[in-house]
Amino acid sequence: MRDILAQRIILGDPEAFELLFRKYYLRLCGFxxxxxxxxxxxxxxxxEVFTTLWENRELIDSDNSLKAYIFRIxxxxxxxxxxxxxxxxxYTEVYKLVYIDHKESSDFESLLGKELEENINLAIDRLPPxxxxxxxxxxxxxxxxxxxxxxLNISVKTVESQMSKALRILRTQLDEYGSIS
Amino acid sequence: MDNQELISKFLTGxxxxxxxxxxxxxxxxxxxxxxxxxxxxxxxHQAGAHIRPYTYNADQAWQKISSKLGFKEEERxxxxxxxxxxxxxxxxxxxxxxxxxxxALGYLLFQGxxxxxxxxxxxxxxxxxxxxSHIFLADSTEVxxxxxxxxxxxxxxxxxxxxxxxxxEGFFNVRSNSTKPFVVHVDQLLVxxxxxxxxxSAYADDPRIEATLEEGRIFVSxxxxxxIFLKEGEQLVYDRKTKKAVLHxxxxxxxxxxxxxxxxxxxxxxxxxxxxxxRNFNVDVVIENQEILNLKFTATFTxxxxxxxxxxxxxxxxxxxxxxxxxxxxxxxxxxxxxxxSSKKTSVQKQTNMKSK
Numbered sequence: 001m002r003d004i005l006a007q008r009i010i011l012g013d014p015e016a017f018e019l020l021f022r023k024y025y026l027r028l029c030g031f032x033x034x035x036x037x038x039x040x041x042x043x044x045x046x047x048e049v050f051t052t053l054w055e056n057r058e059l060i061d062s063d064n065s066l067k068a069y070i071f072r073i074x075x076x077x078x079x080x081x082x083x084x085x086x087x088x089x090x091y092t093e094v095y096k097l098v099y100i101d102h103k104e105s106s107d108f109e110s111l112l113g114k115e116l117e118e119n120i121n122l123a124i125d126r127l128p129p130x131x132x133x134x135x136x137x138x139x140x141x142x143x144x145x146x147x148x149x150x151x152l153n154i155s156v157k158t159v160e161s162q163m164s165k166a167l168r169i170l171r172t173q174l175d176e177y178g179s180i181s
Numbered sequence: 182m183d184n185q186e187l188i189s190k191f192l193t194g195x196x197x198x199x200x201x202x203x204x205x206x207x208x209x210x211x212x213x214x215x216x217x218x219x220x221x222x223x224x225x226h227q228a229g230a231h232i233r234p235y236t237y238n239a240d241q242a243w244q245k246i247s248s249k250l251g252f253k254e255e256e257r258x259x260x261x262x263x264x265x266x267x268x269x270x271x272x273x274x275x276x277x278x279x280x281x282x283x284x285a286l287g288y289l290l291f292q293g294x295x296x297x298x299x300x301x302x303x304x305x306x307x308x309x310x311x312x313x314s315h316i317f318l319a320d321s322t323e324v325x326x327x328x329x330x331x332x333x334x335x336x337x338x339x340x341x342x343x344x345x346x347x348x349x350e351g352f353f354n355v356r357s358n359s360t361k362p363f364v365v366h367v368d369q370l371l372v373x374x375x376x377x378x379x380x381x382s383a384y385a386d387d388p389r390i391e392a393t394l395e396e397g398r399i400f401v402s403x404x405x406x407x408x409i410f411l412k413e414g415e416q417l418v419y420d421r422k423t424k425k426a427v428l429h430x431x432x433x434x435x436x437x438x439x440x441x442x443x444x445x446x447x448x449x450x451x452x453x454x455x456x457x458x459x460r461n462f463n464v465d466v467v468i469e470n471q472e473i474l475n476l477k478f479t480a481t482f483t484x485x486x487x488x489x490x491x492x493x494x495x496x497x498x499x500x501x502x503x504x505x506x507x508x509x510x511x512x513x514x515x516x517x518x519x520x521x522x523s524s525k526k527t528s529v530q531k532q533t534n535m536k537s538k
Contacts, residue, residue: 014252021243029237030230034222039229043237050246090201094191097208098215098222120224120231138193139228145195163193164185171220 006062020066021050028074035078035099037091045081049074123173127166134159135166188218192225306332311463313442322363323354325440328460329384350382352440370419371402380437387456390419393436444482451476451500455522462487469523473500491520499525
């Protein structure tokens with residue numbers, strides 16, 4: 001079934017292309033953003049991925065996974081962008097260390113078969129109640145630890161430990177999901 | 182500070198300079214550490230993409246891309262028809278909030294023109310055969326729409342109350358709001374919820390209407406004047422012909438698996454299995470022998486193609502099949518593939534073209 005989509009795109013079917021776009025746009029933005037930590041830059045990169053993909057659609061190999069292909073293009077463009085970045089924030093150093101100095105860290109193949117990110121809401125709901133609440137307040141509402149602590153009437157230390165716990169549990173779940181199919 | 186805490190503080194922007202140095206040293210030390218960092222970083226940003234509304238706007242992005250590439254924009258009136266193929270099962274919250282916005286805009290424009298309100302401020306969301314949709318309504322209620330299903334509501338949705346109509350099958354994850362109950366109209370039935378997760382199946386070609394409650398509370402109103410409250414894990418089955426309702430306990434997973442793109446059957450008769458396969462893959466199925474209609478199958482299919490499913494069923498059951506495919510290249514209308522199912526005793530011509538192109 002997947003191959004049909006690739007074939008239709010190679011033949012120049014905009015509808016098939018839109019389907020691919022709608023399916024992967026968010027995931028690719030999230031993926032690009034792990035290198036860039038900047039929502040706008042991530043969106044720009046992913047839009048570039050799709051325009052490049054369409055303009056070079058004859059290069060698509062319908063025998064290979066189209067999904068892996070678009071993730072790879074996204075990764076290459078994101079890492080190029082990261083490389084060109086100055087040390088505008090202390091955070092960029094860490095991303096450069098992990099994804100440029102140690103290329104192997106950015107291996108993403110293992111992630112492709114995993115559905116956790118698609119069910120991320122469910123996964124977060126399944127966290128222990130305190131964890132899930134703290135995680136959502138931090139990630140969805142963008143609140144600082146101190147603000148969360150005040151809102152929930154708990155200590156900042158507790159917020160810290162709940163956040164660490166949430167990430168650790170989610171990572172373990174990610175590991176448990178099946179490998180690439 | 183332990184390493185786990187270093188990562189989470191880094192991601193949330195709470196890390197001090199000293200902590201940053203400590204994190205860098207830890208990352209330099211061991212590839213395993215970088216792997217952990219990479220996974221949590223990935224999760225953090227995927228969570229940002231998937232659970233934060235308005236983080237990314239897929240519709241805006243699509244408009245940019247399609248105008249850049251010179252695609253023709255579809256005409257969009259106040260009636261929005263939003264088709265999603267099974268390939269694009271997952272659609273973003275952002276894009277659907279946009280969809281809801283179009284609905285609202287159509288409504289406002291229409292009101293502005295001083296015309297009377299009518300069917301034109303209806304928003305219609307449909308999934309064709311072989312397609313599924315995933316949508317978020319204006320109040321963040323999440324809906325999975327199975328293939329061959331239609332969901333509709335008008336401009337007053339989430340203003341006065343929350344009423345929608347469904348034909349086909351949908352799974353609802355209702356945003357809690359006790360002042361505005363969420364009501365699904367199916368045929369003569371009403372399913373009412375406040376905040377909960379439930380599935381409703383009401384296909385026109387199926388005499389049964391099923392309401393299955395996964396979590397929370399719902400009640401089903403039956404004509405003329407009866408309310409049945411469901412508990413978690415219960416299913417109400419209403420027979421349109423006999424107008425009788427039966428309540429029983431089920432494993433809800435069986436009835437909601439379709440939204441994970443799973444076809445799940447537990448002791449299901451062949452007839453039902455084939456009806457679902459036909460809907461899911463956009464194929465016509467003909468069962469040629471009466472005696473196999475009630476054969477029972479238990480199976481879960483996820484990524485399998487129609488050919489693979491049929492092959493497996495043939496292996497485990499006394500059935501045979503033949504697929505008749507039309508040539509896609511031919512001029513004119515696309516004709517659905519047809520599947521003939523027969524009992525193994527009756528000889529079916531050897532299927533000629535087993536490989537899907």
